[in-house]
Amino acid sequence: MNLLPTAEQRDIVDSLRSFLGARAPVSRLRPPAPQTGNSDHRLFRDLGDLGIWGCGLPEAAGGVGLSAAEESLIYRELGRHLLSPAVFALTLGAQLLSQFDETPLSSFIDGSARVGIANARGPVALAARSNGDVHLFDCAEAEWVLICDESAIALFRRDDFVAMQPVRSMDNLVTLHRARLVDARPSFWTPAGERQLHERALLLLGAFAVGIAEATRDMAVEYAKTREQFGRPIGSFQAIKHICADMAIRCEAAACQTAFASLVLAEGHDGVAFHATSSKLVAAAAAVKNASQNIQVHGAIGFTAEADPHLFLKRAHVIEQLWSDSRRCRERLLSLDLPE
Amino acid sequence: MNLHFSAEDIAFRAEARDWLHAHVPRERRPHAGPAARAYDLAWQTLQHEAGWAGISWPLEYGGLGLSLTRQLIWHEEYARANAPDHHLCFVALNHAGPTIMANGTEAQKQYHLPRILKGEVIWCQGFSEPNAGSDLASLRTRARVDGDHLIVSGSKIWTSHGHLSDWQELLVRTDASAPKHKGISWLICDMKSPGLTLRPIEIMTSPNQTHFVQCFYDDVRIPLSNVVGDVNDGWNVAMSTLAFERGTAQIRDQIRYAYLVEDMIAKAVERLGNACPLSRDEIGARLADLRADMAAARAMTYMVVSRADAGMRGSEASLMRAMVGETQQRARRLALDILGPYALENPEDDDWVYFYLRSFSITIAAGTAQIQRNIIGERVLGLPR
Numbered sequence: 215m216n217l218l219p220t221a222e223q224r225d226i227v228d229s230l231r232s233f234l235g236a237r238a239p240v241s242r243l244r245p246p247a248p249q250t251g252n253s254d255h256r257l258f259r260d261l262g263d264l265g266i267w268g269c270g271l272p273e274a275a276g277g278v279g280l281s282a283a284e285e286s287l288i289y290r291e292l293g294r295h296l297l298s299p300a301v302f303a304l305t306l307g308a309q310l311l312s313q314f315d316e317t318p319l320s321s322f323i324d325g326s327a328r329v330g331i332a333n334a335r336g337p338v339a340l341a342a343r344s345n346g347d348v349h350l351f352d353c354a355e356a357e358w359v360l361i362c363d364e365s366a367i368a369l370f371r372r373d374d375f376v377a378m379q380p381v382r383s384m385d386n387l388v389t390l391h392r393a394r395l396v397d398a399r400p401s402f403w404t405p406a407g408e409r410q411l412h413e414r415a416l417l418l419l420g421a422f423a424v425g426i427a428e429a430t431r432d433m434a435v436e437y438a439k440t441r442e443q444f445g446r447p448i449g450s451f452q453a454i455k456h457i458c459a460d461m462a463i464r465c466e467a468a469a470c471q472t473a474f475a476s477l478v479l480a481e482g483h484d485g486v487a488f489h490a491t492s493s494k495l496v497a498a499a500a501a502v503k504n505a506s507q508n509i510q511v512h513g514a515i516g517f518t519a520e521a522d523p524h525l526f527l528k529r530a531h532v533i534e535q536l537w538s539d540s541r542r543c544r545e546r547l548l549s550l551d552l553p554e
Numbered sequence: 555m556n557l558h559f560s561a562e563d564i565a566f567r568a569e570a571r572d573w574l575h576a577h578v579p580r581e582r583r584p585h586a587g588p589a590a591r592a593y594d595l596a597w598q599t600l601q602h603e604a605g606w607a608g609i610s611w612p613l614e615y616g617g618l619g620l621s622l623t624r625q626l627i628w629h630e631e632y633a634r635a636n637a638p639d640h641h642l643c644f645v646a647l648n649h650a651g652p653t654i655m656a657n658g659t660e661a662q663k664q665y666h667l668p669r670i671l672k673g674e675v676i677w678c679q680g681f682s683e684p685n686a687g688s689d690l691a692s693l694r695t696r697a698r699v700d701g702d703h704l705i706v707s708g709s710k711i712w713t714s715h716g717h718l719s720d721w722q723e724l725l726v727r728t729d730a731s732a733p734k735h736k737g738i739s740w741l742i743c744d745m746k747s748p749g750l751t752l753r754p755i756e757i758m759t760s761p762n763q764t765h766f767v768q769c770f771y772d773d774v775r776i777p778l779s780n781v782v783g784d785v786n787d788g789w790n791v792a793m794s795t796l797a798f799e800r801g802t803a804q805i806r807d808q809i810r811y812a813y814l815v816e817d818m819i820a821k822a823v824e825r826l827g828n829a830c831p832l833s834r835d836e837i838g839a840r841l842a843d844l845r846a847d848m849a850a851a852r853a854m855t856y857m858v859v860s861r862a863d864a865g866m867r868g869s870e871a872s873l874m875r876a877m878v879g880e881t882q883q884r885a886r887r888l889a890l891d892i893l894g895p896y897a898l899e900n901p902e903d904d905d906w907v908y909f910y911l912r913s914f915s916i917t918i919a920a921g922t923a924q925i926q927r928n929i930i931g932e933r934v935l936g937l938p939r
Contacts, residue, residue: 217857218861459876467851547842
């Protein structure tokens with residue numbers, strides 16, 4: 215038993231971190247950032263070259279042959295850099311497509327597919343003929359749209375959605391549409407249970423949320439070390455120091471549970487649903503709370519659109535809603551047996 | 555990263571499980587008093603006779619010298635078997651014993667260590683004082699040299715089980731002129747020493763529940779041969795073994811609490827009846843959060859052990875301690891809410907209310923939650939003092 219990343223896993227994280235540091239600094243999102251469509255799409259081919267999207271797929275399927283453990287480390291970095299939520303469509307779409315012949319799988323693995331994601335905003339039934347009201351995220355220029363819930367994972371063409379209506383998004387970095395599925399036929403779909411793709415989705419969402427929680431912890435700590443009031447760095451005051459300590463505690467809880475859950479999934483132990491659901495619940499709460507407290511530590515500048523803290527808060531709320539909100543996660547968790 | 559255990563470790567787990575299930579005492583542990591002392595010592599003796607005592611103690615001192623992974627396995631099985639905690643034996647096994655191993659003389663080791671392992675003696679701690687709590691190094695109990703003895707005068711407080719103990723690990727000031735961390739010595743104090751008197755302190759859990767005592771030292775004579783480490787080096791001696799227990803035993807509490815949450819779910823279903831499904835009730839939402847947080851607490855403990863195993867020394871374990879303590883408190887509070895009006899009854903044979911009241915100590919003892927946060931802020935995050 216060892217929850218620390220191996221040297222190989224640290225290399226993966228380091229190379230991804232240096233790529234994102236150079237190509238996707240959070241400063242790319244400051245005004246006047248492009249506010250239409252998925253501006254991160256231009257990075258997806260290069261990330262594909264790094265093996266990000268096919269990381270957890272077997273080599274025979276064109277993937278890298280690693281596991282959910284590496285994927286969760288990768289998604290933590292994507293979260294730290296606030297990549298478009300379209301990323302979930304590439305990784306999970308590749309997993310879905312690998313079960314079928316004659317698919318656009320290679321374009322998902324190499325990152326060239328134009329993708330977005332959908333999330334239920336009311337009852338949704340995913341099946342050979344699907345129905346329900348959804349939100350679409352970063353789908354303005356998408357060809358493919360992935361949606362996932364406890365019953366199924368499905369890939370639609372964007373044109374399968376009707377009554378598309380743009381709405382102003384709380385997270386103004388992503389485009390948001392209301393849309394509807396009416397007897398729509400997914401291009402590819404499968405019940406979620408068989409390959410544990412919904413659990414994998416919860417795990418990746420949780421890992422992304424860990425990245426948000428860690429990035430906001432780091433921002434708050436850095437600010438508390440340098441910002442001076444009353445002649446001292448504000449981080450020397452316990453009122454601020456303890457907020458930062460709480461942020462660190464939440465990060466540790468969320469990161470450890472996510473690592474544990476990723477290994478339960480990767481190694482095929484019992485309790486995948488229990489641990490993946492727990493990780494989404496703990497990590498989403500950590501992301502929202504840390505992002506909130508980061509604003510508080512920054513004071514007035516944290517309340518402005520000129521600084522970055524609000525970007526993390528808004529994205530944390532998007533993650534919290536996706537593919538089982540916290541309310542649904544709690545309900546699900548109560549219905550599962552405690553694994554050993 | 556992996557969750558694998560070797561074939562040898564799995565065999566060890568089976569062996570530990572079998573022994574524990576066959577030998578764990580079935581009678582309920584008394585909460586306090588001489589009966590609690592007798593219970594804890596008997597359980598320690600039983601483990602010793604079967605060769606299971608001192609799992610984290612080195613072989614040369616009669617322990618089993620188990621690897622951190624094996625310790626973790628032992629503690630997991632210990633909790634699953636619902637074995638009683640160390641309780642009164644805790645200070646001896648996890649603090650006094652390791653301190654003597656690391657700093658004691660040959661004579662001190664020869665005399666004390668076997669008695670601890672065999673379950674013959676209870677140790678208590680004499681660290682805190684009425685005016686030295688979180689700021690422990692400001693302690694003022696004095697000791698002056700008189701021939702081959704030290705003469706101790708002053709007072710210690712919050713000494714758990716002092717009235718049931720044989721020995722005390724005692725921190726005293728032996729050089730009043732030195733800086734506050736420099737003039738302290740670590741002594742072995744016989745609790746039957748003339749001049750030592752104890753005042754019982756009742757705790758908030760239930761009537762006549764003496765957990766602590768205050769100790770008064772009125773020229774108590776302690777042989778110089780009972781100083782552990784060097785005179786005036788007691789602060790380093792005390793700190794040297796705070797890290798001895800490197801988190802593996804925490805897993806016991808976490809498994810126990812995970813089971814407690816399961817009991818709470820069953821009780822909540824019973825109390826709410828069919829009228830309101832648990833998943834639609836506020837209690838249900840809080841139980842679900844607890845289930846998730848308990849899982850995270852366990853994962854954090856695995857991380858603490860992983861770091862220790864890799865030789866990483868840092869203050870990160872305080873992240874786990876802070877999270878675990880507050881989650882346990884939340885669980886106890888929720889148990890009370892599940893009981894509803896019955897929470898106002900505190901019968902002797904029901905633990906939920908007792909342990910709710912008891913849970914207030916979790917964020918105070920061994921470093922308050924606020925001191926933990928100072929440590930996290932300064933040593934983990936690098937914030938200025």
